[in-house]
Amino acid sequence: MRTIYVGTRQSALALTQTGHVIDSLKEICAQAGIECTFEIRKIVTKGDRILDVTLSKVGGKGLFVKEIEQALQNGEIDMAVHSMKDVPSARADGLIIGAVPKRVDPRDALITKGVNSLEDLPQGARIGTSSLRRAAQLLAARPDLKVESLRGNIDSRLRKLTEEGFDAVVLAAAGLIRMGWEDRISAYLPPALCIPAVGQGALGIECRGGDDFMVDLLGRLNHEETALAVRAERAFLSRLNGGCQVPIGAHAVLAGGEASRPALTLAGMVGRPDGSGLLREERSGHDPEALGLELAEALIARGADRILAEAAQSAES
Structure with missing residues (x-):
């Protein structure tokens, strides 16, 4: 034993x-x-x-x-x-x-006080999140929003929705699902709007x-399918040398192919925390590490390295 x-x-x-x-x-x-x-x-x-x-x-x-x-x-x-x-x-x-x-659902989830979508939030609504990645993509979609930092465990962040006067908070759907709190989710943010964090879920x-x-x-x-997807996402992150100080997201899904050689589709984003300069790309391939590298290089060619350098410098100041 x-x-x-x-x-x-x-x-x-x-x-x-x-x-x-x-x-x-x-x-x-x-x-x-x-x-x-x-x-x-x-x-x-x-x-x-x-x-x-x-x-x-x-x-x-x-x-x-x-x-x-x-x-x-x-x-x-x-x-x-x-x-x-x-x-x-x-x-x-x-x-x-x-x-x-x-993997559990990798999407981000919107928790509100009554509305059922990001579009329905009032002009200038206050949204709490601990993630620069979420902030960048939310502001790119709704520049009028006031995105504010919100730290703490999942239960404390949900509590602060009411106690601190936020109109909404954004959390990983997976955490809410694992806790059995799916009923708190007002809307799921699709990857087309908000690409998840690398490995989320x-x-x-x-x-x-x-x-x-x-x-x-x-x-x-x-779970081999999840492991392959996560390998592609992490290879993308590794090439960009990113962490929580900079807005980076990636989401890979299996897209068919033979069982011995499955195909992957990987979407990635880099942006400034204020939502400006948001870059998105998508690539498909069979080798997860090569795919992550290819996607990162495509974003670097569009200026992602400069955006990340600016974000890292801003975080340190």
């Missing part, structure tokens, strides 16, 4: 999605005749500690994973459950993404590359 120690953030959403992963692994273990138990270890990250500053001002990468990865490297935990959009492109030494489970299950037991176990949880 092996006890598997699972590291996660301590928010209600993080614990809920970790519970889903553990339930799936228990089922896999039962079917394979593997005897093991699971114990959750809650870890506070830098992103959890600093809530009075926008993510773009906190800076750096791995705001929500670094301390968890350190515990994994130190042998304090055997696996970690991350929201994939929080995981930096560059992997920490000795660690691998052992599984990417099936997907989880990344991390382990030590040298832990053969965990590598094998997590491999049974991996």
Whole structure:
């Protein structure tokens, strides 16, 4: 009987999605005749500690994973459950993404006080979001909106919709779905309007590359279609060297092809936080890494590198 120690953030959403992963692994273990138990270890990250500053001002990468990865490297935990959009492109030494489970809805969701679409919000409506990516695309669609920073856990951000006088807040639909709060969603923002964050809706299950037991176990949880899509998105992000300080989004979907060589369609965006200079491109291909690189180069050719440099400099000032 092996006890598997699972590291996660301590928010209600993080614990809920970790519970889903553990339930799936228990089922896999039962079917394979593997005897093991699971114990959750809650870890506070830098992103959890600093809530009075926008993510773009906190800076750096791995705001929500670094301390968890350190515990994994130190042998304090055997696996970690991350929201994939929080995981930096560059992997920490000795660690691998052992599984990417099936993705939940990757779209952004609009939560309002009564209207049913972005178009129906009143002129000059106040919208809360923690994401420069969302802000850029919302302002490109509705320049009249007043987009304001909104940090905190998913439940606290929903509470602030009423307490702090916002007309709407925008959150990842996946988090609301995992918490069983779909009824709070007023409208889903389609990727044509608001391209999601890289990896949004997907989880990344991390382990030590040298832990053969965990590598094998997590491999049974991996959802290949989701993993391929996320690989394309992350290759795009890696080429642009982006993080939460700059508005970048990417969304990949399988677009047919043979089972042995599926085709992917990848849409990506780069823009300024005020919604100006918004660039979008779409490409299709079979190799996820090559596709992500091709899309990034197409946006760079249109000036994305200059926009990202401006955004990063503004975030640091």
